[in-house]
Amino acid sequence: MKKVESVEDVTNILAKQGYVSSEEISTIVYLAIKMKRPILVEGPAGVGKTELAKSLSRALALELIQLQCYEGLDESKAIYEWEYAKQLLYTQILKEKINDVIGDSSDLNDSIKKLVGLEDAFFSDHFLLPRPLLKSIRSEKQTVLLIDEVDKSDPEFEAYLLEVLSSNEITIPEIGTLQAKEIPIVFLTSNNVRDLSDALKRRCLNLYVDFPTEELEAQIVKSKFPHIRDELVDKLVKAVHAIRELEIKKKPSISETIDWAESLLTLQVEDITPKELQQTLGILSKYKTDMDQIMQNSDKVLGAA
Amino acid sequence: MVSMVLKFAGYMRYNGLTVSTSALHNTISAMQWVNPLNRTQVYAALESCLVQNMTERKKFRKIFQKFFEEQSLIELEHEEVAYKMQVQEFASQLREEGDYVGKILSDYMDGEVAGLLQNMGDNQTFRTVYDETASGIGMNKEKVRADIIKRIDRLKDKAVDFADASFHLSREKREALSDYLRQQLEDARELLKNNPRKRKLRNHLMPWERQKAISSISFDKLTMEEQEKVKQEVERIAQKLKDALSRQKKKARRGHLDVKNTIRHSMKFNGIPFNIKTRRPARKKGKIIALCDISMSVAYAAQFTLLLLYRLQNRFSKIRSFVFIRNAYEISDLFKKYPLETALKKAIKQHHIGMGQLTNYGATFKSFLTNYPNAITRDTTILILGDALNNCVDPQVQYLKEMSDKALRTIWLNPEEEKYWYTTSSAIKDYEPYCSQVVECATIDQLSDFAKNLVL
Ligand SMILES: Nc1ncnc2c1ncn2[C@@H]1O[C@H](COP(=O)(O)OP(=O)(O)OP(=O)(O)O)[C@@H](O)[C@H]1O
Ligand SMILES: [Mg+2]
Numbered sequence: 001m002k003k004v005e006s007v008e009d010v011t012n013i014l015a016k017q018g019y020v021s022s023e024e025i026s027t028i029v030y031l032a033i034k035m036k037r038p039i040l041v042e043g044p045a046g047v048g049k050t051e052l053a054k055s056l057s058r059a060l061a062l063e064l065i066q067l068q069c070y071e072g073l074d075e076s077k078a079i080y081e082w083e084y085a086k087q088l089l090y091t092q093i094l095k096e097k098i099n100d101v102i103g104d105s106s107d108l109n110d111s112i113k114k115l116v117g118l119e120d121a122f123f124s125d126h127f128l129l130p131r132p133l134l135k136s137i138r139s140e141k142q143t144v145l146l147i148d149e150v151d152k153s154d155p156e157f158e159a160y161l162l163e164v165l166s167s168n169e170i171t172i173p174e175i176g177t178l179q180a181k182e183i184p185i186v187f188l189t190s191n192n193v194r195d196l197s198d199a200l201k202r203r204c205l206n207l208y209v210d211f212p213t214e215e216l217e218a219q220i221v222k223s224k225f226p227h228i229r230d231e232l233v234d235k236l237v238k239a240v241h242a243i244r245e246l247e248i249k250k251k252p253s254i255s256e257t258i259d260w261a262e263s264l265l266t267l268q269v270e271d272i273t274p275k276e277l278q279q280t281l282g283i284l285s286k287y288k289t290d291m292d293q294i295m296q297n298s299d300k301v302l303g304a305a
Numbered sequence: 306m307v308s309m310v311l312k313f314a315g316y317m318r319y320n321g322l323t324v325s326t327s328a329l330h331n332t333i334s335a336m337q338w339v340n341p342l343n344r345t346q347v348y349a350a351l352e353s354c355l356v357q358n359m360t361e362r363k364k365f366r367k368i369f370q371k372f373f374e375e376q377s378l379i380e381l382e383h384e385e386v387a388y389k390m391q392v393q394e395f396a397s398q399l400r401e402e403g404d405y406v407g408k409i410l411s412d413y414m415d416g417e418v419a420g421l422l423q424n425m426g427d428n429q430t431f432r433t434v435y436d437e438t439a440s441g442i443g444m445n446k447e448k449v450r451a452d453i454i455k456r457i458d459r460l461k462d463k464a465v466d467f468a469d470a471s472f473h474l475s476r477e478k479r480e481a482l483s484d485y486l487r488q489q490l491e492d493a494r495e496l497l498k499n500n501p502r503k504r505k506l507r508n509h510l511m512p513w514e515r516q517k518a519i520s521s522i523s524f525d526k527l528t529m530e531e532q533e534k535v536k537q538e539v540e541r542i543a544q545k546l547k548d549a550l551s552r553q554k555k556k557a558r559r560g561h562l563d564v565k566n567t568i569r570h571s572m573k574f575n576g577i578p579f580n581i582k583t584r585r586p587a588r589k590k591g592k593i594i595a596l597c598d599i600s601m602s603v604a605y606a607a608q609f610t611l612l613l614l615y616r617l618q619n620r621f622s623k624i625r626s627f628v629f630i631r632n633a634y635e636i637s638d639l640f641k642k643y644p645l646e647t648a649l650k651k652a653i654k655q656h657h658i659g660m661g662q663l664t665n666y667g668a669t670f671k672s673f674l675t676n677y678p679n680a681i682t683r684d685t686t687i688l689i690l691g692d693a694l695n696n697c698v699d700p701q702v703q704y705l706k707e708m709s710d711k712a713l714r715t716i717w718l719n720p721e722e723e724k725y726w727y728t729t730s731s732a733i734k735d736y737e738p739y740c741s742q743v744v745e746c747a748t749i750d751q752l753s754d755f756a757k758n759l760v761l
Contacts, residue, residue, distance in 0.1 A: 007339065007340070007343075007346055023343075023345045023346065023349070024345060024348070024349040024352075025349075027339060027345070027346045027349035027350060027353075028349050028350070028353045030338065030339075031335050031338055031339070031350060031353065034338045035331075035334060035335060035338070037331075039353075042359060084581075088577060092577070155548040156548070159548070192359070198357060201357040201358075202325065202327055202328060202331075202357065205331075205335070205353040205354065206352070206353050206354075206356060206357060207353060208352075208356075208359060208362060
C-alpha cells in the first residue's frame with residue numbers, strides 16, 4: 001500500500017486516478033484509513049459513491065473486492081460456501097479406495113475412527129469456496145472491500161455484517177475463527193432504500209456525498225476531457241446545476257454531466273443554445289415530463305437571462 | 306482538543322441533537338488526525354462521527370457554524386491517557402464535596418455541560434432536574450449563578466495546586482494540566498456570565514434531556530405529544546424485535562437435515578444425495594392471555610403494552626386481551642375491528658367492567674375464571690398488567706393460583722416502580738408467589754426488555 005500521511009495526500013492520489021475529491025471526502029477517507037473504520041457512503045444516485053472506492057483501491061494499489069448487495073443475499077453468497085459438488089466427486093473417488101483406507105483395520109471401531117479422520121479433510125480449505133467477505137478477511141495483503149448498496153440487503157444480513165465489521169473475524173464452524181490479517185478498508189454505500197440500523201451507523205464513519213459544487217464538477221469534467229474549452233465547461237456545469245434546481249423527477253447526476261460533455265464535444269458545439277440543448281436532451285433526462293420542464297426553463301438553464 | 310469536542314457535544318445536546326458516548330469517543334479519536342486549524346477538515350471529521358442521520362445534517366451545519374463563531378479552537382494539547390485521568394480525578398474530587406454547585410461543576414469538567422447551561426439564561430425561579438439537590442423552590446437563579454462563579458474562582462487556585470501535585474506527570478504536562486483546568490473553569494465562568502438564552506419547553510426538563518429521557522419517563526407523566534412519540538417508539542421496538550425474529554428464523558431454517566426427503570430426491574442420482582433437503586424445525590407458538598387494569602392509574606401503560614403485543618401478534622398463535630377494573634371483559638374483537646385507541650375507548654364505555662369503581666383484583670380473577678373457564682390452556686402465557694393497588698380489600702389469591710396452575714407461566718407487569726411494591730396499599734406481595742415473574746414495567750425501556758424476553 002502506498003503511504004498516505006495527510007488529507008492532501010488522499011486528494012492527490014485520488015486525482016491521479018481521475019477522481020476529483022472534495023476536502024470533506026478526502027478527510028473522511030483519510031480518517032477511515034487511519035482509524036481503521038468502515039466508511040458508510042450515502043447520497044443520491046450517480047454522485048460517485050462506488051467510484052470513490054474503486055479509485056481508492058487503484059490509488060493505493062490494493063485489490064478491490066466488491067460485494068454487491070441485493071434482497072435475499074445470504075451467507076453462502078457473501079461469506080463462504082462448501083463446494084458440495086467437489087466434495088461429492090471426491091466421495092465417489094474415495095468409494096473405490098475405501099478398502100485401502102480401512103484395509104488393515106481389525107474391527108469396525110477402528111474403521112470408523114479412520115473414516116472420521118477423513119471427515120476433517122472434507123471440511124477443510126480445499127473444499128471451501130470463499131465469497132467476498134471471507135476473501136477480504138483472509139487476504140494476506142490489505143484489500144479495499146466495497147459493500148455496494150448495503151441498504152438493499154436484508155436486516156439479518158446487515159446484522160451479520162456489523163458483527164464481521166466490528167470484530168474483523170469470521171467464524172466457520174467446521175474450521176474455526178479466522179481473524180483478519182490486514183484489516184480491509186471498507187466502503188459501504190447506500191441509496192437509502194431503507195434505514196440502516198443505528199448500530200451499523202455508529203460503527204462507521206458517515207460520509208454524505210451530495211451533488212458536487214460547480215467548481216468541483218467543472219474539475220471533474222476537465223479531468224475527463226482535458227482539452228475542453230473553459231467557457232464550455234462553465235456553461236455546461238452551470239446548466240446542470242440549474243436543471244438540478246428544477247422540480248423534476250430525476251436530477252441529472254455526475255455521469256450525465258460527463259456524458260453530456262462528451263456528446264457536446266462530439267458534436268463540436270461552440271456554444272450551448274436551446275437548439276443544442278434540445279438535441280442532446282435525451283442524455284440529461286430519461287423522462288418526457290422532465291425534458292419538457294427543462295426546455296420550458298431553457299432561459300434559466302442556459303443563463304440567457 | 307478533547308475539551309473542544311466535549312464542549313461541542315454539549316452544545317449539540319443543548320440544541321436537541323443526541324450524542325452517544327460511542328460517537329463521542331470516535332470523534333475524539335478522529336480529531337487526532339485532522340488539522341485542527343482547518344475548518345473543513347474539522348467539520349468533516351465531526352460530521353462523520355456525530356451525525357448518524359441524514360436528516361440531521363442541516364441542523365448540524367447550523368450548530369457547527371454557530372459554535373465556531375462563538376469560540377475559536379486554539380487550544381490543542383495532545384493529552385495522553387494519564388493526563389486525561391487526572392482531569393477525571395479532579396472532577397471526581399469535586400464531586401465528593403457533594404453539594405449542588407460541586408456536582409454541576411464536576412459534571413462540566415467531565416464534559417457534561419447540561420447542569421451548567423441550565424443556569425444561564427432567564428431570571429425565572431430556579432427549577433431544574435437538579436431540584437432535589439438544590440432543595441429547589443425559592444432558590445434564585447441569580448444566586449445560584451453567583452454561587453457557581455464564586456466557587457469557580459476558588460477552584461482555579463485549587464486546580465493549580467492539584468496539577469502541581471500530579472507528580473507522575475512530566476513537568477510540561479503538569480503545566481498543561483493546570484492551564485487546561487483553569488481554562489475550562491474560565492470558560493464555564495464566561496458561559497455563565499454572558500449568555501442569556503431563551504428556552505421554550507417546560508422548565509423542569511431541558512430539550513436535549515427530554516429527547517433522551519422520553520424512554521425513561523413514566524407513562525402516566527407523558528403529555529399528548531409525548532404519547533405520540535412513545536407510540537412511535539413502540540413501533541420501532543416492534544420492528545427491531547421482528548428483525549431479530551426473522552434473523553432467528555433464518556438461522557433455524559438452515560437447521561435440520563431432512564433424511565427422508567433427501568434420500569427420496571437422491572434416487573434420481575443413483576442414490577447420491579446431490580440435493581440436500583433440510584427441514585425447518587416446527588416453531589412452537591404460544592397463546593397469550595393479557596389482562597389489563599384500565600383504571601386511571603395504569604391506563605397509559607396498558608395502552609402501550611397492548612399496542613406492542615398486537616404489533617407482535619403473529620409471533621403468538623393467539624392473543625386474547627381482557628380489560629378489567631373489577632370484572633374481566635374480553636376486548637379481542639374490538640381490536641380486530643378498530644384501531645387501538647378506539648378499541649380502548651369502546652372498551653371503557655362498557656359499563657360492566659366497572660368504570661368509576663375501585664379496582665378489585667380478586668374479584669376480577671374470579672370473574673375471569675367463571676366467564677372464560679376454558680381460556681387458559683397449558684401453552685398459555687398469562688400477562689397481567691396492573692399496579693396491584695387493591696384498595697385494601699382481600700386479594701383472594703386462590704383465584705390467581707387457580708389460573709396460574711393451568712397456564713404455562715404467569716407474568717405480572719407492574720407499571721409501579723419497584724420501591725413502592727411493598728407498601729401497604731399494594732397487593733403485589735400477596736400475588737407474587739403465584740407468578741412466574743413480576744417485572745417492573747414503568748418505562749419504554751423496560752417494556753422493550755420485557756418484550757424481548759417474551760418473544761426471543
Ligand atoms: N468525483 C468524481 N470524479 C470523477 N468522476 C466521478 C466523480 N464522481 C462521479 N464520477 C463519475 O460518475 C460516474 C457515476 O458514479 P458512480 O457509479 O460511482 O455513482 P454512485 O454514486 O455509485 O451511483 P449509484 O447510487 O447509482 O450506484 C462514475 O462512473 C464516474 O465516472
Ligand atoms: Mg454505485
